[in-house]
Amino acid sequence: MAQRADGRNLIVRYPMIDRVVHWTIAGTFVYVMLTGLALFSPPFFWLADVFGGGPVIRYWHPIIALVFLAALAVLLVRWFKDMKVDADDRRWIGHFREFVTGDEKVVADAGRFNFGQKALFWVQSASAVLLLLSGVTLWFPRSFDVGLRQAGFIVHDLSAIVAIGALIVHIYMGVFVTPGSVKAMTQGTVSARWAEAHHARWLKALRSATPQARH
Amino acid sequence: MSPVTSASALQVKAVSASPHTATGIKDVPELTKMIDVSVCIGCKACEVACQEWNDLKVDEIRESPPQTYQTLPDLEYNFWQLIKFNETERDGRLLWTLTKYQCMHCEDPGCLKACPAPGAIVQYSNGIVDFVQENCIGCQFCVTGCPFDVPRISPTTGKVYKCTLCSDRVSAGLEPACVKSCPTNAISFGTREKMLAQAQGRVAQLTADGLDHAAVYNPSGVGGTHVIYVLPHGDETSLYGLPTNPKVTFVNLWKGPLKWLGNLVFAGGIVGVVLHYLRYGPREVDESRHDDVKH
Incomplete structure (x- = not known):
């Protein structure tokens, strides 16, 4: 799977395809989030003008959303195995308090993704599915019963709120809390020490799979 | 009916997706259109008058007529009012409940509340709810917000349209085109107090004639409407295709x-x-x- 990068003690965490898909998701999500906020609440309507005006964002919001969903589906397939919740995750949940307060050592023994990342991934995926289902009723209102459309609005807004809340946590963890994460998602690699500090079990599994990769 | 001469230039009362309410201080009387379906003969003069005054190009209507007397199955983006020829079997006989269907101009308009585009829907102090197409973004949130299923989008312009209660005529002191055209005076137009009183008087007459359930349709769930009906079977609004308690x-x-x-x-x-x-x-x-x- 993940191969060792050349030179210094670097480990490939996200190969090119993962990075391209991730940033496709990120870009399209930011677009649908900002245009969605414009339609959600009048104080955000100025965002519509930023993206070309009301009729333009009304046209593109659902189409860009489809790109977002397609990219997310690719990641879902690629990461499904690593995102599976397993018995070891119970330990992480038990030490949630320590994780939040910065004492990560007790839960450093995580696989490629720790339980927090898994939870975030599944919350985002679930809200994406709900956003799609409810979004279709808003996209083509005359094709659906009024009750379904009304439920559609509530579900669409609720799941968007959840997704944006999760995104805030995601960006915060990746950019501010865990130095090295941005590099992992841009250049693809992390240091061995980073891997040991945050995903020890993943590192161990990589090592045993490719013992010659050791220095 | 004599034209309403008291109407002033229209003063805005509420605007969609705008944090502030309008600040007009003119004391404008609320206006109301009263439809007495008990004297409607289904001649469709109002449909023609609506098409003609608003230049709606009736020939471009897409839907084919249904197999009834009705002009179209439903309202269209360029067909803002429709006489519904509702047919019901009652005691082995046909009960024909004609209804002039159009925007109800709610006091608490769901369309305006649902609209995300600033200034795309306005409510005037006289009660008229009007769509301002240049601000409309075509999202159709109003379609879902409307408890009467009235707004329709045009596939060519991408904007939503509906009955304006002839706001252009009313602002010039004229009555709406449909009112002017009605040969049986089934449609009246005037100040809200006057129309409500007239409707109550008509209900009293119908009740005296043996229609015990005659009633005024002015649903409170949307704060009342500026289009009200006199219904001979007021306890069965579904006969007229009207929601019992729109909210x-x-x-x-x-x-x-x-x-x-x-x-x-x-x-x-x-x-x-x-x-x-x-x-x-x-x-x-x-x-x-x-x-x-x-x-």
Whole structure:
């Protein structure tokens, strides 16, 4: 799977395809989030003008959303195995308090993704599915019963709120809390020490799979 | 009916997606259109007058006529009012309940509340709810917000249209085109008090004639409407294709508590992570150790 990068003690965490898909998701999500906020609440309507005006964002919001969903589906397939919740995750949940307060050592023994990342991934995926289902009723209102459309609005807004809340946590963890994460998602690699500090079990599994990769 | 001469230039009372309410101070009388379906003969003069006054190009209507006397199955973006020829079997006989269907100009308009585009829907002080197409973004939130299923989008312009209650005529002191055309005076137009009184008087007459359930249709769930009906069978509004108790509860929930929940999550989330960062900071990995990480 993940191969060792050349030179210094670097480990490939996200190969090119993962990075391209991730940033496709990120870009399209930011677009649908900002245009969605414009339609959600009048104080955000100025965002519509930023993206070309009301009729333009009304046209593109659902189409860009489809790109977002397609990219997310690719990641879902690629990461499904690593995102599976397993018995070891119970330990992480038990030490949630320590994780939040910065004492990560007790839960450093995580696989490629720790339980927090898994939870975030599944919350985002679930809200994406709900956003799609409810979004279709808003996209083509005359094709659906009024009750379904009304439920559609509530579900669409609720799941968007959840997704944006999760995104805030995601960006915060990746950019501010865990130095090295941005590099992992841009250049693809992390240091061995980073891997040991945050995903020890993943590192161990990589090592045993490719013992010659050791220095 | 004599034209309404008291109408002044239209003063705006509420605007879609705008935080402030309009600030007009002119004391404008509320106007109302009263439709007495008991004297409607289904001649469709009002349909013709609506098409003609509003230049709606009736020939371009897409739908083919249904197999009834009705002109079209339903309202269209360029067909703003429709005489519905509702047929019901009652005691082995045909009960024909004609209804002139169009925008109801609600006092508490679900369309305006649902609209995300500033200035795309306005409500005038006289009660007329009007769509302003140059501000419309074609999202059709109003279609779902409307408890009467009235607004329709044009596939060519991408904008939503509906009955304006002839706001252009009314602002010039004229009555709506449909009112002017009606040969049986089934449609009246005037100040709200006068129309409500006239409707009540008509209900009293119908009741005296043996129609015990005659009633005025002016649903309170939407704060009352500026188009009201006199219904001979007022206890069975479904006979006329009218909702019994239209409400905009859903729009209020969506535009009220849900919006605050969103604000709370967005603002709370950002404040929360900033505070977390200030308290706990980043988790640096010590890269300075030269020994390789142990197995």
